[in-house]
Amino acid sequence: MIKQISGGVCAAEGFQAAGIYCGIRKNKSKKDLALIASSVPAHAAAVYTTNLVKGAPLTVTKTHIADGTAQAVICNSGNANTCNADGIDIAEQMSSLTAEALGIRADDVVVASTGVIGQPLSITPIAKGIPNLATALKRDGSGEACEAIMTTDTKKKEAAVAFTLGGKTCHLGGIAKGSGMIHPNMATMLVFLTTDAAVSAEMLQKALSGDVQKTFNMISVDGDTSTNDMVAILANGLAGNKEITEEDADFTAFMEALNTVTVQLCRMIAGDGEGATKLLECRVSGGLSEEDAKKIAKSVIASSLLKAAMFGEDANWGRVLCAVGYSGAGIDVQQVGVCFSSAAGEVTVCVNGAGVPFSEELAAKVLHEKEINILITVGEGSTAVTAWGCDLTYDYVKINGDYRT
Amino acid sequence: MIKQISGGVCAAEGFQAAGIYCGIRKNKSKKDLALIASSVPAHAAAVYTTNLVKGAPLTVTKTHIADGTAQAVICNSGNANTCNADGIDIAEQMSSLTAEALGIRADDVVVASTGVIGQPLSITPIAKGIPNLATALKRDGSGEACEAIMTTDTKKKEAAVAFTLGGKTCHLGGIAKGSGMIHPNMATMLVFLTTDAAVSAEMLQKALSGDVQKTFNMISVDGDTSTNDMVAILANGLAGNKEITEEDADFTAFMEALNTVTVQLCRMIAGDGEGATKLLECRVSGGLSEEDAKKIAKSVIASSLLKAAMFGEDANWGRVLCAVGYSGAGIDVQQVGVCFSSAAGEVTVCVNGAGVPFSEELAAKVLHEKEINILITVGEGSTAVTAWGCDLTYDYVKINGDYRT
Numbered sequence: 001m002i003k004q005i006s007g008g009v010c011a012a013e014g015f016q017a018a019g020i021y022c023g024i025r026k027n028k029s030k031k032d033l034a035l036i037a038s039s040v041p042a043h044a045a046a047v048y049t050t051n052l053v054k055g056a057p058l059t060v061t062k063t064h065i066a067d068g069t070a071q072a073v074i075c076n077s078g079n080a081n082t083c084n085a086d087g088i089d090i091a092e093q094m095s096s097l098t099a100e101a102l103g104i105r106a107d108d109v110v111v112a113s114t115g116v117i118g119q120p121l122s123i124t125p126i127a128k129g130i131p132n133l134a135t136a137l138k139r140d141g142s143g144e145a146c147e148a149i150m151t152t153d154t155k156k157k158e159a160a161v162a163f164t165l166g167g168k169t170c171h172l173g174g175i176a177k178g179s180g181m182i183h184p185n186m187a188t189m190l191v192f193l194t195t196d197a198a199v200s201a202e203m204l205q206k207a208l209s210g211d212v213q214k215t216f217n218m219i220s221v222d223g224d225t226s227t228n229d230m231v232a233i234l235a236n237g238l239a240g241n242k243e244i245t246e247e248d249a250d251f252t253a254f255m256e257a258l259n260t261v262t263v264q265l266c267r268m269i270a271g272d273g274e275g276a277t278k279l280l281e282c283r284v285s286g287g288l289s290e291e292d293a294k295k296i297a298k299s300v301i302a303s304s305l306l307k308a309a310m311f312g313e314d315a316n317w318g319r320v321l322c323a324v325g326y327s328g329a330g331i332d333v334q335q336v337g338v339c340f341s342s343a344a345g346e347v348t349v350c351v352n353g354a355g356v357p358f359s360e361e362l363a364a365k366v367l368h369e370k371e372i373n374i375l376i377t378v379g380e381g382s383t384a385v386t387a388w389g390c391d392l393t394y395d396y397v398k399i400n401g402d403y404r405t
Numbered sequence: 406m407i408k409q410i411s412g413g414v415c416a417a418e419g420f421q422a423a424g425i426y427c428g429i430r431k432n433k434s435k436k437d438l439a440l441i442a443s444s445v446p447a448h449a450a451a452v453y454t455t456n457l458v459k460g461a462p463l464t465v466t467k468t469h470i471a472d473g474t475a476q477a478v479i480c481n482s483g484n485a486n487t488c489n490a491d492g493i494d495i496a497e498q499m500s501s502l503t504a505e506a507l508g509i510r511a512d513d514v515v516v517a518s519t520g521v522i523g524q525p526l527s528i529t530p531i532a533k534g535i536p537n538l539a540t541a542l543k544r545d546g547s548g549e550a551c552e553a554i555m556t557t558d559t560k561k562k563e564a565a566v567a568f569t570l571g572g573k574t575c576h577l578g579g580i581a582k583g584s585g586m587i588h589p590n591m592a593t594m595l596v597f598l599t600t601d602a603a604v605s606a607e608m609l610q611k612a613l614s615g616d617v618q619k620t621f622n623m624i625s626v627d628g629d630t631s632t633n634d635m636v637a638i639l640a641n642g643l644a645g646n647k648e649i650t651e652e653d654a655d656f657t658a659f660m661e662a663l664n665t666v667t668v669q670l671c672r673m674i675a676g677d678g679e680g681a682t683k684l685l686e687c688r689v690s691g692g693l694s695e696e697d698a699k700k701i702a703k704s705v706i707a708s709s710l711l712k713a714a715m716f717g718e719d720a721n722w723g724r725v726l727c728a729v730g731y732s733g734a735g736i737d738v739q740q741v742g743v744c745f746s747s748a749a750g751e752v753t754v755c756v757n758g759a760g761v762p763f764s765e766e767l768a769a770k771v772l773h774e775k776e777i778n779i780l781i782t783v784g785e786g787s788t789a790v791t792a793w794g795c796d797l798t799y800d801y802v803k804i805n806g807d808y809r810t
Binding site for chain 2: 050051052053054080082083084085116117118119120227304305308309311312314316317318319321322324325326331333350353354355392393394396397398399400401
C-alpha cells in the first residue's frame with residue numbers, strides 16, 4: 001500500500017531542509033540557496049547528465065558519493081557553475097562551508113548548481129548565506145528548499161509517499177526543478193529524493209538507475225540535454241526496516257514507492273515546461289520492443305511541430321505519424337494507430353497508418369484540456385511505455401529569447 | 406569558372422516550366438501545381454527522406470527513375486498525399502495524366518506532393534489542371550513553378566550557374582521549397598535540379614548523393630524530418646559535352662557547379678525557415694573527424710534554446726557548449742572555442758571550453774544582423790563543415806499552432 005503524503009523532501013524521518021536568498025540572483029524576492037540535511041549519515045546514489053559538458057558540481061558530487069554515503073545536499077540557483085575555469089574549486093568550497101556549518105564531513109555533501117552557463121560563480125554570497133541556511137533548517141522546510149532551486153519554473157515540484165517494508169512504515173519524498181533545457185538522457189534536471197528506508201548504497205543505486213529509465217529519461221521540454229542534470233537520493237535508514245541488500249520483495253516495494261514519487265515529479269516538470277500551457281503524455285503500446293516504443297514516445301513528445309499543434313489545439317495527427325517515422329524505431333508503419341484523449345473524451349484519428357474520419361468538434365474538445373494523452377498503438381502486444389512533454393508556445397520563445405538579462 | 410546566372414530550373418537548355426492554380430488549395434491566389442519538362446529524355450537521379458512514413462509520390466518516383474531516365478517533374482502543393490489509403494494510385498494518375506499531356510512515357514515522370522499529411526488528395530482538380538499546365542510551359546517558367554511548390558515559404562528559392570565542361574558551356578539550376586518540418590537525413594524538402602550537361606545516370610546519382618551530405622543534410626529548421634523530402638536532378642545532355650562516366654576532372658567540375666547551386670538553395674531554405682528572422686550558419690573546424698564535426702554543427706543549429714537566444718540577439722554561448730556536449734561527438738570539451746560573427750564584426754566568447762570576457766556591446770551588434778555565423782573550433786586541424794539553420798520565433802509557433810485550417 002503506497003499512500004500519498006505531504007512533506008516533500010522532508011517527509012522521511014530525520015530530514016530537514018531550508019531555502020534562502022543569499023545574493024546570487026539580482027532579484028531579492030527569489031530564493032537562491034537550498035540545503036537538505038539528514039540527522040545521520042545516509043546511503044546515497046545519483047545519476048548524472050550524459051552531456052559531455054558537465055557542470056563542475058556534478059564532478060565534485062560524483063567523487064563525494066563514490067563511497068555510497070552522504071548527509072546533506074547544497075544547491076544554488078541563478079548560476080550553473082559550468083564552463084568556469086574555477087568551477088571545481090567553487091563547488092568544493094560550497095561543500096566545505098556546508099560541512100563546517102553542519103559539523104559533518106565535506107565529502108558527505110552532494111553539491112549542485114543550476115542557472116546560466118559560463119558565468120563565474122562568486123563564493124562570497126554563498127559563504128555568507130550557508131550559516132544562516134543551516135540555522136534555518138526545519139522539518140517543514142521542503143517548500144522553501146524547492147523554491148530556492150527553481151529557475152524558470154513557475155510551480156514548486158514536491159511529492160512524497162508512505163509505504164511499508166517488513167511491517168515498518170517508511171517514507172520517500174523529493175523535490176525537483178526543471179523547466180527548460182530538458183531532454184533527459186541518463187538523468188535530467190535536478191531532483192533530490194530522501195527516504196528513511198534502510199537500503200544499501202548498492203541497491204539504492206540500482207533502484208535509482210532502473211527507475212530513471214522509465215521516468216526522468218522519458219521527459220522532454222525542448223530537446224536540449226542539460227549540462228547540470230542530476231537525480232540524487234539519500235536513504236538514512238531511520239524507519240528501522242531490515243536493510244534492503246538484494247532484489248527481494250522489499251526491493252520491489254521500494255521501487256514501487258520510488259516510482260510513484262518520480263512519476264509525479266516527471267508530470268510536474270513536463271507540465272511546467274518553459275512557456276507550457278499543456279502537459280502531453282504519450283503512451284506507446286503493442287507488439288514492439290520496449291526500446292522501439294521508447295524511441296517513438298520520445299520522438300513524438302519532442303517534435304516541435306506536434307508541440308506547436310497541441311498549443312493550437314489542432315488534431316494534426318500527420319505530425320504524430322511523421323515523428324513516429326523518423327524516431328528510428330524499426331516498426332511497420334501500416335500497423336500504427338493514433339488516438340488523442342483527455343478528460344473530455346477520446347478521438348481515434350489514425351488506424352493502420354492511414355487517416356480515418358473523425359469529429360473535428362470532439363477533437364477540439366479533447367485538445368482544449370490541460371492534460372492531453374497521445375495514444376499510439378503498433379500492432380498487438382503487451383509492451384507499454386510512457387513519455388511526458390509539453391506544448392510549444394510563444395512564451396517558450398519569449399523566456400528563451402533573452403534569458404541572461 | 407562557375408558563373409551565377411538567372412533562370413533557375415530553366416537555366417539549362419531544353420527545359421521548360423510552369424505553375425498554375427488548379428484548385429487543390431482553397432486560396433485561389435496561391436499556385437498549387439508545377440510542371441518541369443525536358444525536350445528530350447534525361448538521365449535522372451534522386452535522394453529521398455529516411456522517414457519510415459513516406460509520401461506515396463516518393464514510392465512512385467523511385468520506381469519511375471529506377472531505369473535512370475526521366476523527362477518531366479509534376480508537383481502539387483497543399484496536400485502531401487501521405488498516409489492516404491489511395492496514395493499510390495493518385496500519384497500514378499498524376500504521372501499518367503502528365504505523360505499524356507506531354508506525349509512522353511508515364512514512367513519518365515518524377516512525381517512529388519507537399520502540404521498537409523493524412524488528408525485524401527482528389528485527382529479532379531489535378532486532372533483538370535494538367536492540360537493547361539502543359540500548355541503554359543515556357544523557357545522562363547522557373548519562377549511560376551517555384552511559386553506553385555511553395556507552402557509556408559515566404560520567398561521563392563531559385564539558383565543557377567553556367568560552367569564549362571570540355572570547352573562546352575553547361576548550365577545547372579534548380580528550385581526548392583521548404584520552410585518547416587526540415588531536419589534532413591539523407592535528403593530533405595523538395596528540390597528539383599536540371600542541367601544540360603551530359604552525365605551518365607550512375608554518375609549523376611553519385612554526384613547528387615555525395616553533394617547532399619554537405620548541403621541539404623546539413624540544414625535544420627525544426628528537427629522534424631519530413632515524410633515527403635526529395636531532391637531530384639535531371640540531366641538532358643543538350644550542352645553537347647562528352648558524357649561524364651567516371652570520376653574525372655569533368656566530374657569534379659560538375660560537382661563544383663552542383664554544390665554552388667545547392668549551397669545557395671540551402672541558405673535560402675534555412676533563412677526562410679518558418680517564422681525565421683535570421684539565417685544561422687554554424688561552421689565547425691579543427692582537429693576532429695568530419696563525422697564528429699557534422700554532429701556538432703547539426704546539434705548546435707537544431708538547439709531550440711540556442712535558436713531562441715539568437716532570435717533574442719542574446720550571446721548566450723553556454724547554450725552552444727551545451728549543444729556541443731550532447732551532440733554525440735567524442736571530443737575534448739577543454740579544446741572548444743566559440744566565436745559569433747556577422748557583417749558587424751566578430752566576438753570570441755569561449756576559449757578552451759571556458760568563458761572569456763567580451764564586449765556585450767559588440768556582441769549585440771554582431772547578433773543584430775540577419776546572417777549570423779557561429780564558429781566553433783575543436784583543437785588544431787583541417788576538418789571544416791558547415792550547417793545552416795534559423796532562429797526560433799513567435800511566428801514559428803503561430804504558423805504551426807494551426808496549420809491545417
